[in-house]
Every structure is written in structure tokens, then in C-alpha cells.
Amino acid sequence: MNTKTFSVTVRIWRQPGPGKPGKFVDYAVPGVNPDMSFLEMLDVLNDILTLKGEEPVAFAHDCREGICGTCSLVIDGKPHGPNHGVASCQTYMRSYRDGDVIVVEPFRARPFPVIKDLITDRSAFDTIQQAGGFITARTGSAPEANAAPIPKDVADLAMDAAQCIGCGACVAACKNSSAMLFVASKVSHLGLLPQGQPERDRRVLAMVSTMDGLGFGSCTNQYECSAACPKAISHDFIARMNRDYIVASLRSAFTPGPSGGGEA
Amino acid sequence: MTRLDPKIPAGELNGKWERHKADIRLVNPSNKRKYEVIVVGAGLAGASAAASLAEMGYAVSTFVFHDSPRRAHSIAAQGGINAAKNYQNDGDSVHRLFYDTIKGGDYRSREANVHRLAEVSAGIIDQCVAQGVPFAREYGGLLANRSFGGAQVSRTFYARGQTGQQLLLGAYSALSRNVASGGIKLHTQCEMLDLVVVGGHAKGIIVRDLVTGKVTRHAADVVVLATGGYGNVFNLSTYARGSNATAIWRAYKRGACFANPCFTQIHPTCIPVTGDYQSKLTLMSESLRNDGRIWVPKRKEDRLKPPASIAEADRDYYLERIYPSFGNLCPRDVASRAAKRVCDEGRGVGETGLGVYLDFAEAIGRLGEDKVRERYGNLFDIYREITNENAYHQPMRIFPAVHYTMGGLWVDYDLMSNVPGLFVLGEANFSDHGANRLGASALMQGLADGYFVLPYTVGGYLATQKPGSRPSTDGAEFAQAEENVTGMTNRLLSVRGKEPVSHFHKRLGHLLWHYCGMARNREGLEKALVEIPALREEFWSNVNVPGSGDSLNQSLEKAGRVADFLELGELMCRDALAREESCGCHFREEYQYPDGECKRDDENFAHVAAWEYSGVGKAPVRNVEPLHYEAVKMSVRNYK
Numbered sequence: 001m002n003t004k005t006f007s008v009t010v011r012i013w014r015q016p017g018p019g020k021p022g023k024f025v026d027y028a029v030p031g032v033n034p035d036m037s038f039l040e041m042l043d044v045l046n047d048i049l050t051l052k053g054e055e056p057v058a059f060a061h062d063c064r065e066g067i068c069g070t071c072s073l074v075i076d077g078k079p080h081g082p083n084h085g086v087a088s089c090q091t092y093m094r095s096y097r098d099g100d101v102i103v104v105e106p107f108r109a110r111p112f113p114v115i116k117d118l119i120t121d122r123s124a125f126d127t128i129q130q131a132g133g134f135i136t137a138r139t140g141s142a143p144e145a146n147a148a149p150i151p152k153d154v155a156d157l158a159m160d161a162a163q164c165i166g167c168g169a170c171v172a173a174c175k176n177s178s179a180m181l182f183v184a185s186k187v188s189h190l191g192l193l194p195q196g197q198p199e200r201d202r203r204v205l206a207m208v209s210t211m212d213g214l215g216f217g218s219c220t221n222q223y224e225c226s227a228a229c230p231k232a233i234s235h236d237f238i239a240r241m242n243r244d245y246i247v248a249s250l251r252s253a254f255t256p257g258p259s260g261g262g263e264a
Numbered sequence: 265m266t267r268l269d270p271k272i273p274a275g276e277l278n279g280k281w282e283r284h285k286a287d288i289r290l291v292n293p294s295n296k297r298k299y300e301v302i303v304v305g306a307g308l309a310g311a312s313a314a315a316s317l318a319e320m321g322y323a324v325s326t327f328v329f330h331d332s333p334r335r336a337h338s339i340a341a342q343g344g345i346n347a348a349k350n351y352q353n354d355g356d357s358v359h360r361l362f363y364d365t366i367k368g369g370d371y372r373s374r375e376a377n378v379h380r381l382a383e384v385s386a387g388i389i390d391q392c393v394a395q396g397v398p399f400a401r402e403y404g405g406l407l408a409n410r411s412f413g414g415a416q417v418s419r420t421f422y423a424r425g426q427t428g429q430q431l432l433l434g435a436y437s438a439l440s441r442n443v444a445s446g447g448i449k450l451h452t453q454c455e456m457l458d459l460v461v462v463g464g465h466a467k468g469i470i471v472r473d474l475v476t477g478k479v480t481r482h483a484a485d486v487v488v489l490a491t492g493g494y495g496n497v498f499n500l501s502t503y504a505r506g507s508n509a510t511a512i513w514r515a516y517k518r519g520a521c522f523a524n525p526c527f528t529q530i531h532p533t534c535i536p537v538t539g540d541y542q543s544k545l546t547l548m549s550e551s552l553r554n555d556g557r558i559w560v561p562k563r564k565e566d567r568l569k570p571p572a573s574i575a576e577a578d579r580d581y582y583l584e585r586i587y588p589s590f591g592n593l594c595p596r597d598v599a600s601r602a603a604k605r606v607c608d609e610g611r612g613v614g615e616t617g618l619g620v621y622l623d624f625a626e627a628i629g630r631l632g633e634d635k636v637r638e639r640y641g642n643l644f645d646i647y648r649e650i651t652n653e654n655a656y657h658q659p660m661r662i663f664p665a666v667h668y669t670m671g672g673l674w675v676d677y678d679l680m681s682n683v684p685g686l687f688v689l690g691e692a693n694f695s696d697h698g699a700n701r702l703g704a705s706a707l708m709q710g711l712a713d714g715y716f717v718l719p720y721t722v723g724g725y726l727a728t729q730k731p732g733s734r735p736s737t738d739g740a741e742f743a744q745a746e747e748n749v750t751g752m753t754n755r756l757l758s759v760r761g762k763e764p765v766s767h768f769h770k771r772l773g774h775l776l777w778h779y780c781g782m783a784r785n786r787e788g789l790e791k792a793l794v795e796i797p798a799l800r801e802e803f804w805s806n807v808n809v810p811g812s813g814d815s816l817n818q819s820l821e822k823a824g825r826v827a828d829f830l831e832l833g834e835l836m837c838r839d840a841l842a843r844e845e846s847c848g849c850h851f852r853e854e855y856q857y858p859d860g861e862c863k864r865d866d867e868n869f870a871h872v873a874a875w876e877y878s879g880v881g882k883a884p885v886r887n888v889e890p891l892h893y894e895a896v897k898m899s900v901r902n903y904k
Contacts, residue, residue, distance in 0.1 A: 035538045035539060036541050046764075047764045050810055053810070067340050090646075115816060123452065135396045138319050142390040142391045144390055145392075145407060149405025155399070158396075159424060162433065
């Protein structure tokens with residue numbers, strides 16, 4: 001337990017609602033303990049604001065252990081703050097010193113409009129997922145789990161990709177607001193597994209075109225996404241997705257159209 | 265007084281579920297789309313149920329308070345999911361999983377439900393693998409297993425330390441597919457604030473849109489609650505901050521009985537509390553007990569010494585000493601109580617004295633650091649982020665924390681509550697874990713309920729409801745429920761007192777932890793039953809909820825949930841006081857054996873206590889469902 005406390009100033013983006021003008025407001029937070037999480041520091045601030053009769057800062061959070069993907073702060077210009085491979089909720093105040101001024105903003109990207117203060121609407125990710133981020137396996141129709149062995153390295157690589165928590169930091173970190181790392185992680189996770197093969201082409205084509213349609217930008221190989229990713233998902237998966245996409249595009253271009261018989 | 269009929273099918277335990285499935289009435293495929301099913305919650309139970317029902321053809325509407333169904337708290341489950349596959353050839357079977365679960369629950373769960381859970385467990389793994397859940401595998405490509413507490417076989421399937429995440433993403437992907445195909449209407453950031461009961465049947469819900477503040481009415485032929493557990497009543501717990509009891513609590517106030525509310529699981533291996541500002545506690549998965557050894561110094565004087573300086577002979581590996589046959593893998597309630605006991609003796613480690621060591625030195629010596637990293641790397645990382653300590657070089661410090669609630673809304677064998685048309689799944693119901701849940705069984709139960717139980721049993725109810733008989737939302741019951749919701753919102757906003765919501769939540773948490781936590785006694789519970797109503801009164805006269813009800817207002821959301829916790833906390837203490845025995849997690853200090861183990865009273869308390877709401881200011885009624893054991897003999901749990 002740390003008993004030495006210190007004070008910081010947080011410069012927070014306040015915006016009353018969607019499409020409304022926002023601004024930065026400075027707040028002093030005294031009594032900060034180094035073992036406090038960044039979000040606990042905001043809890044303390046919010047209790048201070050409530051007692052002063054001001055409206056607390058709205059920020060998204062839930063599990064507070066880096067897995068639900070709800071928290072989404074840009075701290076001093078970096079999505080999820082100064083430390084690599086963690087979410088905002090896993091940022092601890094021991095990263096700061098007495099007197100620091102810390103700038104806190106929402107994720108900034110056109111497809112993620114601000115709802116209030118530090119909370120954005122990330123439903124675009126659900127829309128991409130619905131377009132093809134699944135394996136069609138109706139409940140009750142599954143074969144025996146060990147019927148199809150999967151080499152350990154393949155399963156491990158699929159798991160590396162599957163770790164994505166859907167927070168959107170990759171989009172916020174990218175100057176093009178590209179969602180390629182998010183989409184690539186899902187495409188790769190499912191595309192690596194034998195169960196994912198039947199829908200592999202369809203999946204990548206549908207997810208990429210939905211992503212484009214929602215206004216996410218393209219990848220220009222800056223790799224800021226991987227650097228900001230709280231699960232440190234590799235940008236190599238983007239290359240993998242591009243390859244899948246090209247193959248799927250070619251294959252679909254050469255698929256013969258409906259001939260006489262077709263489906264009844 | 266409500267007569268609780270569990271509707272357990274007759275006959276041999278082994279064939280009950282198969283026979284029941286054959287007997288349940290079916291709904292004609294072309295009629296299915298005429299039935300509206302509301303599912304509240306999209307964790308493992310809710311998402312799997314919604315997807316399965318939509319695939320069958322029902323018109324499903326899913327409501328979640330999160331911004332995406334993928335954020336439900338099932339996502340945070342670390343260790344694994346049990347299934348009686350016997351892939352390890354170590355003697356596992358449906359019977360053994362059934363028996364371990366009944367015994368682990370200290371003989372306070374329903375035999376028939378638990379047996380069904382064990383029967384369907386294997387199918388869950390098949391289903392998840394088909395969806396692309398990347399479970400851990402061996403070099404030969406087949407699925408790997410590990411062990412969890414309360415079992416002497418290796419039956420736990422896992423995906424690194426993120427099993428819940430991967431299972432939930434599987435269920436979420438199935439849900440997403442059905443949203444795309446139109447089978448599920450998805451309502452995110454919508455919180456259910458009341459249940460609408462028409463003619464004695466659950467026929468709808470009232471919902472507040474958390475972004476716009478708009479309150480809306482939704483009618484259905486059947487309502488399914490899969491809204492998780494209520495451990496956040498303690499304020500500090502391993503739950504997500506948003507997890508709450510509101511949906512089940514408001515259903516309780518509409519007539520659904522609340523079963524065994526005092527059965528809360530205190531998990532033995534969590535990172536200890538550091539300060540008053542703390543918002544949550546973080547679990548260190550039970551899987552760590554496969555290789556980690558738990559100890560404290562033998563002598564009080566050594567408790568603040570660096571652990572490495574304490575000689576092997578001066579350490580007390582107390583679980584291995586007291587429970588040699590299960591050792592570090594004894595069940596959670598047993599391990600938690602043992603940790604409390606050594607800390608009460610003054611041997612707890614760390615500055616607060618509320619901690620024990622979980623040591624990997626032996627495992628690292630035996631397996632090498634790389635192997636330990638491969639198995640538990642992400643947990644060691646989480647530990648380092650929170651404590652700033654490297655657990656590869658020094659033992660972890662851990663302490664018990666609130667983790668799960670075995671209690672919940674009472675349901676019959678079909679998972680329907682005593683309010684017809686209201687089904688309750690997963691942690692929100694009380695059904696399968698008795699007085700203590702075994703590790704890796706929550707994921708199993710959530711998915712069993714959603715994929716393989718409800719899809720069959722819901723038809724039995726719907727077949728009794730004419731298609732198109734669903735009431736209109738213009739009815740008086742809907743109007744009254746909506747008024748109830750807006751009335752409560754206005755009341756919360758109009759107090760304008762001096763303390764933030766968090767102040768009351770912390771105080772309630774302290775009361776419950778001290779009087780209704782790991783150990784309870786009559787005196788403490790009676791005290792809590794005076795202090796909690798007083799705190800509730802103070803809340804309603806002195807809480808400060810800033811802002812308004814017509815836009816996103818997180819203080820208002822929290823206030824409504826804490827208002828419910830202040831009522832539920834009282835019911836928990838009432839239940840703990842009335843159950844004059846010790847069983848599983850419920851340790852009444854008055855009822856123990858000389859060695860400190862739970863002393864059950866099977867003659868008087870081999871039953872489920874299901875509480876019935878009787879109105880504001882009136883004492884609730886304690887209904888009883890007797891538990892009958894046919895296949896197993898009730899005995900004193902022995903892990904020694």
C-alpha cells in the first residue's frame with residue numbers, strides 16, 4: 001500500500017451531446033495515490049464534481065481489467081495512455097508525477113461520433129461483425145469437437161488474433177481512421193481455422209466492404225494500430241487479410257454465374 | 265405464500281432430460297415467427313439463447329445496457345469451462361461431473377438440474393469448437409485440458425487465461441449473424457427497469473434508453489432474463505462496475521421469488537485491496553492453483569519478512585497440510601475460509617495482514633519459466649500491472665474477494681420462474697450450484713441454459729399461449745409499469761442531497777462484507793438488518809444525483825442500481841439469518857465442527873429458500889422447496 005499521495009491536473013474534453021461544440025476544461029485532482037488506476041482517479045474527480053454541484057465527466061468503463069473493451073480514453077495524445085499493451089483501465093497513476101498536466105480526450109474518428117464527453121458511439125464495429133464475422137454453425141449441428149485436429153501453432157496463431165477486445169484504439173491511433181487491424185484480427189482468427197474455410201472468401205469480402213462503407217479509412221502501413229492495441233495484436237494480420245481479400249476477389253470474379261439449373 | 269413446484273420429471277435420474285425433451289410440447293415452425301421473445305442480457309446465457317431461439321425461427325429482441333453485446337461480463341472469465349468429455353482418459357463421466365458439482369455445492373442444489381447440466385456439457389464444447397473458439401490444443405491437434413478445484417480429473421477446457429472472452433465472442437458471433445439475418449432485433453444501451461405482468465404472466469418490459477433517456481414499452485409472449493449476478497452489492501468485487509441486480513430485483517418486486525440470496529461466492533485468489541479509492545478487485549484465475557502453492561509463515565513474527573528469506577521449514581502450506589488429497593485444488597469456499605483463518609491468526613502477509621502467498625517458485629523450478637509463462641503469462645502480466653511486482657521472482661499476494669452469486673431468481677426444471685412466461689438463465693437464476701460453485705462451471709451453466717435447455721423448454725410454455733395473444737403495450741399494466749420507472753427516476757433526481765452515490769455503495773459494501781461475507785453470525789446479521797434500512801433511508805434523503813433524466817447520465821444509472829442493492833442487501837442478511845446452519849459459502853459461526861468445517865443441518869435446511877416480495881415495508885415471505893437426493897447420499901463434504 002502506498003501512502004504518499006500527489007496532485008495532478010487533468011485537462012478533459014467536455015461535450016454535452018452528439019454534434020454539440022466541446023471544449024477542454026482543467027480540473028485539479030488532489031490525493032492521487034500511485035496505486036490508483038487512471039479510472040479510479042476519474043472516479044475521485046467525479047465525486048468532487050458531484051459534491052460541488054457540477055456534472056461529472058462521462059467516460060466509458062466496465063470490467064476494469066482490460067478485457068471488455070469499453071474504456072476508451074486518449075491520454076496525452078495516445079489511445080489507452082502511455083503504456084504499451086494495456087487498456088485505459090490498466091493505466092496506473094504510478095506513471096505520473098506530482099504537478100503533471102494530463103490531457104484526456106475521447107477516441108477521435110469520424111465513424112465513432114462523440115455521445116458525451118469522453119464516450120463515443122462504436123456501434124460501427126458491431127455492424128462490421130454482423131456483415132460476416134462468424135462461422136455459421138447452427139446450435140445443435142456441431143460435429144464432435146476432436147473430429148478435426150488443429151495443429152497447435154495454427155490454434156495459437158488464431159488465438160493471437162482472436163484476443164481483440166473491440167475497443168477501437170486501432171482506429172483512434174490511425175491518421176486515416178482505418179479499422180483494418182480490428183477487421184483483420186477477426187478475419188484471421190476465423191480464416192486460420194478449418195471450421196472457418198467454407199465462408200472464408202465471403203467473410204473477408206463482406207467485412208471489408210462494410211468497413212469501407214462505414215467511412216473507415218485505408219491502411220498506409222504506419223502500424224500505429226498495433227502500437228496502441230491493448231492486446232498488442234500484430235499488424236501482420238493486416239497483410240494476411242489483404243492476401244485473403246485479393247484471393248477472394250479473384251475467386252469471386254471467376255465464379256461462373258447462374259446457369260440453367262440453379263437452386264429450385 | 266407461493267407453492268413452488270420444481271416440475272422435476274418423474275423416473276430415473278439418468279433418463280429424465282431425454283424423456284422430458286420427448287414430452288415437451290412443440291411449436292409449429294410456421295408459428296414460431298409469430299412469437300416475440302424478449303431476451304435481456306447478452307452474456308454467455310443471453311447471447312447463446314437469443315441466437316439459438318432466432319435460429320429456430322422465433323422473433324427475438326435482445327436488450328443490453330452495454331454499448332455492444334460483446335461487452336457483457338462473461339467476457340472476463342479467465343480459467344475455463346468444464347465438460348465431461350473424458351479426453352484425458354482419467355475416469356471422468358457425466359456421473360462424476362454431476363457428483364462433483366452436487367458435492368461442491370454442499371448438497372444444496374437440485375439433483376435433476378445438475379445431472380442435466382453434466383449431460384449437456386460435452387455438446388457445449390462441440391458447439392463452441394464449431395463456431396471457431398480457439399481452445400488450447402496439444403501438439404497432436406487435439407483439445408487440451410487442465411484441472412480446477414473440487415475435482416480429481418482434468419476436465420477443464422480453456423483458451424489461455426481468456427476462456428470467457430473466447431466463448432462469449434463465439435456466442436456474440438452467432439448473435440451477430442442472426443441480427444444480420446433479421447432474426448434478432450438488437451437494442452444496445454437500453455436498460456430494463458421493470459417487468460410487465462399481465463394476467464399473472466410476464467408479457468413485457470419497460471426500458472430506458474441510456475443515451476436519450478427515453479422510456480419505452482416492449483411487449484412479448486415470453487421474457488427471458490439473463491442479466492448475471494448481483495455480487496456488486498458488496499461494492500468491491502471482481503464483477504464489472506456495471507454489473508447489477510436491477511432486472512432481477514424489479515422482477516422480484518413483480519412476484520418472482522428470489523432463491524438463496526445469501527449464497528455468494530468469495531473467490532480465494534484475488535489481488536488484495538490497497539486503498540479506499542479502489543473500485544474493483546481483480547481475480548487471479550483458479551487455474552493458477554494447478555501449479556502455484558499457497559502458504560503463509562508459520563510464525564506471526566515472519567509475516568512482514570521478504571518471502572524469499574523465510575526458510576521452507578518455516579512456511580505453512582496450509583491447504584496441502586489440511587486437505588492432503590485435494591491440496592491447493594480444494595473448492596473455493598474451503599480455500600477462502602482457510603485463508604481467512606490464517607489471517608485471523610495474525611499470519612497474513614503484506615502491510616494490511618490480509619493476504620496469503622501464491623508461490624510459483626516450485627513450478628518454475630520444475631517446468632521452467634517459459635512453460636509457466638505459456639500457461640499463465642497474461643495473469644502474471646495483469647498482476648504486474650496492478651501491483652508493480654514480478655510474480656516470476658516473488659510470490660503473488662492474494663486474498664479472497666466476492667466473485668459470483670449462486671443465489672438468484674427461483675426457477676423450475678424448465679428454467680421458468682414462478683411467474684409464468686418469465687424464464688431466467690445463467691448466473692441470474694439459482695439453479696445449479698447450490699451453496700458453492702466449482703471453478704469453470706459458470707461458463708458451462710450459462711451456455712447449457714442458452715444453447716441446450718431454454719430452446720427446448722420455452723416451447724412448452726409457448727405452446728400454451730395462442731399466437732397473436734400478446735397484449736398491446738397500451739394496456740393499463742404497461743402504463744403503470746412505465747409510471748413506476750419514470751417515478752423512480754424523478755425521485756432519484758429530486759433528492760439533491762449532499763453525498764454522491766458511491767458513498768452509499770461503499771458503506772453498504774462494508775456492512776455486507778463484515779456481516780454477510782465469509783463468516784456470518786446471528787448478532788452481526790441482526791445488526792446489519794438494522795443498519796441497512798437506516799442506510800437506505802439516508803440514501804433517499806441525502807443522495808446527490810446531478811444532471812437530468814433526458815440524456816446520458818451515468819450518476820442516475822448508478823443511483824438506480826445502488827437503490828436496488830440497498831434493498832437486496834437486506835434480503836441477503838434476512839436469508840443468512842434464517843438459514844441456521846453452515847453450508848458451502850454460507851458459514852454461520854454458530855454451526856461448525858471443531859476443525860472449523862461447515863456443519864450442515866440436513867434435517868431442517870435441506871431446502872431452497874425462495875423469498876417472495878410482499879410490498880413496501882412488509883417482511884417478505886420465506887417459501888421453501890425441499891431438496892430430495894435419490895442418486896447421491898448426502899454426507900459431510902470431505903476434501904481431506
